[in-house]
Amino acid sequence: MNLQAVRAIYCFEMARAGRTLLQSLVSPVISTSLYFVVFGAAIGSRIQEVEGVSYGAFIVPGLIMLMLLTQSVSNASFGIFFPKFTGTIYEVLSAPISYFEIVLGYVGAAATKSAVLGLLILATATFFVDLHILHPFMMLLFLLLTAVTFSLLGFIIGIWADSFEKLQLVPLLIITPLTFLGGSFYAIDMLPPFWQTVTLANPVVYLVSGFRWSFYGISDVNIVASVAMVGVFLAVSLAVVSWIFRTGYRLRP
């Protein structure tokens, strides 16, 4: 195992976040705060409690998930797309480093960044609402697994994309809509029955529901289904990444 190389990539990526601190950390925290102000304070005051939890507190897990998903994808996709775009990827490909180690470096850094961001948003939320976390261990597990899984997805997008437009396409057209429609701001049973059924096809529902369960013990779907869904996501992402490296797709012609 070439740990030095993993460390080199990991530190390089973390340093990149350090250079763009405003964009990496401050901006997501500010936008999440705005969500709290608009949804929590303004709209939330007109919405009753949801299953015994104040609306402001109810949306916290969903908001963290929203940021976690979008930031993991954008961090990881940019992290691998940029060296591809500038050409510096040659160095990683010519180094004595395995595929697993490359993924560990890039995805590890992206997941770390988004997990830290998630915790930061959680801390920000405490300024707006009273929070209690029923299952802190499960909360952290969900946070980490989601960060890793969606960083893997971001890594895949970053390799697939051959233009900045494509890099934005998947997050913009798929991730964001799925997250907004994934129960971040509402409980599924607030929807008409037809849409309740449709929404169950949205994988993000399971993530948000499971994450919310770890906070308040309430969930839209069974917690086992949520954990299983994260597992399936992770497995599919890993399978795609390993296929990418096996075939050299977009990396080694």
Next chain:
Amino acid sequence: MSHQTPNASESQPRVETSSASSVIEIQGLAKRYDSGFEALKRVDLEIQRGEIFALLGPNGAGKTTLISIICGLVNATEGRVLIDGHDNVTDYRAARAKIGLVPQELTSDAFETVWNTVSFSRGLFGHKAKRSHIEDVLKSLSLWDKRKNKLITLSGGMKRRVLIAKALAHEPEILFLDEPTAGVDVELRRDMWEVVRKLRERGVTIILTTHYIEEAEEMADRIGVINRGEIVLVREKAALMRQLGSKQLTLQLQKPLASVPPALAHYPLTLAEDGNVLVYTYDASEMGGPSEMGGPSEMGGPSEMDGPSESSEPRVSISTLLNDIEATGIRFKDLQTKQSSLEEIFVDLVKER
């Protein structure tokens, strides 16, 4: 173009290629892209340990594809590459650890500092940080003063130096330089040649691709020519120089000759164009041959033939020849000298295919 005396390369420590083992073995290497384009056609090549090997070829000949496969950037369709006995696919860690690559494109992490990017390269190849080595590398490439600069602030030449520094950060045994001097100024080119020489003295094997003939002449122990995905020639530079060293003096005669007069039989003279032209072939290496390389290879003019780099000694022998010709009563109306350059040999090789 840099000037070099004919035997300057001989004065450097020579690599005993005949007895040295090969450090890279390329066997039946082929690359077909999905489009059907055959970039490499079953290439076989051995690179000797400690030599400087120049791979010459026109654009699109397959130089970069070959290097990319060896270094692990491109997958081969067929064949295999052994780096010091390690297969570069099945035993890629051991194989790649020995190689440093300076790519053709000036790629850089724009916002990184010189120091960080070179240190990153060292880590990537599995080495622990070693300040003294990075410092040595940066100093040898005149980058020390720029170590805290962001790459985006550097000139093209400086970026090229950084790429070399990155390739040397992990102390490779084999260094690939893909078009190292494309678009760089004379000063940097000299500096780079100097660095390459020092590396060679330390036993580093160097493979450089170029389409500048003079670069191959200046640096290489052996020269390989690749064209349309095939290696068309691999030869010791000295041997190639001898080949290119042959020079011809052509005399246009006033009256055609049936045969070379016996009085001139001891000269290597031949008749051409129905006896209208007398051709004298001689070794130009005695005349400072390689220094003329890359310049005009044909010197016209009715009677003057003292080119700027010709030494006086051969002129004596040619004037002796001319006197002897004069003595036999042969009159000529014009004369020309012509030297085949490596460039011509190269162009011929490439054209034939």
